Amino acid sequence: MHNHFHSNPDLRPAGERFFVRSEAGEDVPLRRIRLSDTPECFGGGRNPDFFMTDVTGGYGAADAGETVELVRRERPEPGSPTQLAAARAGVVTPEMAYAAARENANLEGFAASLSEPGLERVRDRLMPLLERVEPWTGERVRARVAARQAVIPAAFTHPEVEPTVIGRHFATKVNANVGTSASSSDWREEGRKMQEALARGADTVMDLSTGRCIRETREMILRGSPVPVGTVPLYETLERAGGDPLALSWEIFRDVLEDQARAGVDYMTIHAGLLLPHVELTRSRLTGIVSRGGGMMARWMKAFGRENFLYEHFDEILDIAAHYDLTLSLGDGLRSGSLYDGNDAAQFAELRTLGELNRRAGARDVQVMIEGPGHIPMPGVELNQLNEREWCDDAPFYTLGPLVSDVGAGYDHITAAIGGAMIAGAGTAMLCYVTPKEHLGLPDANDVREGMAAFRIAAHAADIARGVPGAILRDHLMSMARFEFRWPDQFALAVDPARARAFHDETLPGAAAQKAHFCSMCGPKFCPMKLAHELFKD
Numbered sequence: 031m032h033n034h035f036h037s038n039p040d041l042r043p044a045g046e047r048f049f050v051r052s053e054a055g056e057d058v059p060l061r062r063i064r065l066s067d068t069p070e071c072f073g074g075g076r077n078p079d080f081f082m083t084d085v086t087g088g089y090g091a092a093d094a095g096e097t098v099e100l101v102r103r104e105r106p107e108p109g110s111p112t113q114l115a116a117a118r119a120g121v122v123t124p125e126m127a128y129a130a131a132r133e134n135a136n137l138e139g140f141a142a143s144l145s146e147p148g149l150e151r152v153r154d155r156l157m158p159l160l161e162r163v164e165p166w167t168g169e170r171v172r173a174r175v176a177a178r179q180a181v182i183p184a185a186f187t188h189p190e191v192e193p194t195v196i197g198r199h200f201a202t203k204v205n206a207n208v209g210t211s212a213s214s215s216d217w218r219e220e221g222r223k224m225q226e227a228l229a230r231g232a233d234t235v236m237d238l239s240t241g242r243c244i245r246e247t248r249e250m251i252l253r254g255s256p257v258p259v260g261t262v263p264l265y266e267t268l269e270r271a272g273g274d275p276l277a278l279s280w281e282i283f284r285d286v287l288e289d290q291a292r293a294g295v296d297y298m299t300i301h302a303g304l305l306l307p308h309v310e311l312t313r314s315r316l317t318g319i320v321s322r323g324g325g326m327m328a329r330w331m332k333a334f335g336r337e338n339f340l341y342e343h344f345d346e347i348l349d350i351a352a353h354y355d356l357t358l359s360l361g362d363g364l365r366s367g368s369l370y371d372g373n374d375a376a377q378f379a380e381l382r383t384l385g386e387l388n389r390r391a392g393a394r395d396v397q398v399m400i401e402g403p404g405h406i407p408m409p410g411v412e413l414n415q416l417n418e419r420e421w422c423d424d425a426p427f428y429t430l431g432p433l434v435s436d437v438g439a440g441y442d443h444i445t446a447a448i449g450g451a452m453i454a455g456a457g458t459a460m461l462c463y464v465t466p467k468e469h470l471g472l473p474d475a476n477d478v479r480e481g482m483a484a485f486r487i488a489a490h491a492a493d494i495a496r497g498v499p500g501a502i503l504r505d506h507l508m509s510m511a512r513f514e515f516r517w518p519d520q521f522a523l524a525v526d527p528a529r530a531r532a533f534h535d536e537t538l539p540g541a542a543a544q545k546a547h548f549c550s551m552c553g554p555k556f557c558p559m560k561l562a563h564e565l566f567k568d
């Protein structure tokens with residue numbers, strides 16, 4: 031089955047498509063941002079091309095309205111060694127090589143270009159930052175996967191996926207959630223939200239559909255997504271159980287797991303760490319259980335007085351995961367839904383169990399991420415990451431925010447991006463975005479855009495904190511463009527180029543304004559950056 035996605039110029043990221051060759055000989059897409067020359071009045075000279083990750087799978091590159099065919103990569107048969115098994119055997123897979131090339135984002139090419147004539151001023155400033163950079167190789171990625179400090183979610187059944195590596199040694203990744211709920215009217219809209227998320231740089235997408243047409247929505251997303259796709263199989267299990275949590279069963283769950291893995295889902299949230307004794311720990315909470323999967327599982331356990339069937343059948347889950355190289359994202363069914371409940375006994379009891387499950391998965395060559403909260407007051411954010419690292423043996427942490435305040439309704443992309451930046455700075459591998467609609471309703475395409483922008487910024491700020499090679503270069507290039515009033519270059523380097531341009535042009539439209547040595551904030555007579563150029567002239 032083919033996807034039905036058409037390219038949309040409104041969703042085109044900055045720059046143009048550019049390919050680097052992976053060690054395994056595959057073409058890995060990047061965006062090349064061309065920058066204009068420094069105006070003569072500021073000393074003249076050239077500015078280097080800059081390279082950024084491209085997750086759009088070609089949506090952003092094609093002509094308007096053109097149907098986009100995703101590249102379908104060669105994949106091993108189900109039952110082949112997982113990325114983890116291969117890594118342990120010392121084998122560098124094409125996926126490891128691909129992810130390494132993507133992670134490098136042609137930083138070597140960028141560094142080499144700085145020695146070209148006309149780039150002396152940029153070279154003087156940026157070269158010191160590039161001297162100690164050790165590029166990623168397939169081998170270095172392999173070592174992190176083998177150490178279980180990184181995962182490459184790429185199911186054998188998902189040929190459309192362009193591999194990426196998730197772990198604290200790599201650039202911080204951002205996941206965007208999409209999917210229907212009972213109140214959405216058109217499931218095809220989820221395809222548009224996915225495209226919006228990709229255009230804004232989502233490294234993975236999760237289909238969290240709970241409305242009608244769960245399977246159709248997922249199939250559309252899988253066939254149209256060049257990034258890894260995640261799901262929460264308990265949702266479809268509840269649907270098949272007629273919406274009654276008491277009708278959930280291991281048998282239905284197992285069928286859902288098998289069906290979704292066969293369809294090509296790359297990673298799944300598995301709420302296996304929420305145990306029956308943990309449920310009691312939530313009694314004194316201010317906001318109980320706010321995880322959907324956790325909530326339905328707790329209801330089932332309490333009603334029957336039985337242990338979590340995902341925990342009881344975890345070995346069988348591992349059989350299926352190993353067969354398809356499905357990455358398990360061990361779910362935080364007890365994540366805190368309020369600052370009051372942040373880092374409480376329930377949450378940490380579950381986290382310790384996730385550590386135990388992580389070790390069992392490792393013994394079966396199954397890749398694992400650990401899911402985290404939620405809502406935590408600022409002073410507790412780092413502790414959450416430290417506990418995860420200790421109890422879960424440094425497995426990649428994947429958090430929802432955390433939100434650092436409960437009063438942000440309507441702006442919770444901000445409360446969550448603040449906590450997200452903090453926790454990623456402390457080593458969280460992937461941030462799940464939160465949109466302005468959190469706690470209020472189902473996000474639409476515009477909310478996706480806002481949520482992605484907030485979280486790309488959080489991830490980038492964290493990359494700078496973590497010393498990810500090259501991350502801060504983009505900031506420096508932006509600052510040079512800003513000080514030299516190269517407005518189009520500023521737009522191109524911004525997290526949301528279309529918005530940056532629109533905001534600037536709103537008050538100063540026209541060609542002349544694209545070169546003006548001021549903007550409407552201060553105007554020509556009061557622009558201090560303009561004056562700064564005069565300071566050391568004589």
Ligand SMILES: C[C@H]1O[C@@H](n2cnc3c(N)ncnc32)[C@H](O)[C@@H]1O
Pocket residue numbers: 207208209210211238239240430464468472473
């Ligand atoms: C786990 C998190 O996923 C988000 N979430 C849950 N369902 C959807 C959906 N259909 N679309 C987008 N986001 C969703 C909420 O923010 C929740 O807190």
Ligand SMILES: Cc1ncc(COP(=O)(O)O)c(N)n1
Pocket residue numbers: 262299320321322323324361362363401402428429430462
């Ligand atoms: C980071 C993250 N993303 C998604 C989920 C699944 O949602 P839920 O636990 O509400 O079913 C989760 N637990 N954690």
Ligand code: SF4
Pocket residue numbers: 320468469470471
């Ligand atoms: S976001 Fe809405 S549906 Fe989800 S837990 Fe909160 S109130 Fe319930």
Ligand SMILES: [Zn+2]
Pocket residue numbers: 320367405469
């Ligand atoms: Zn919340």
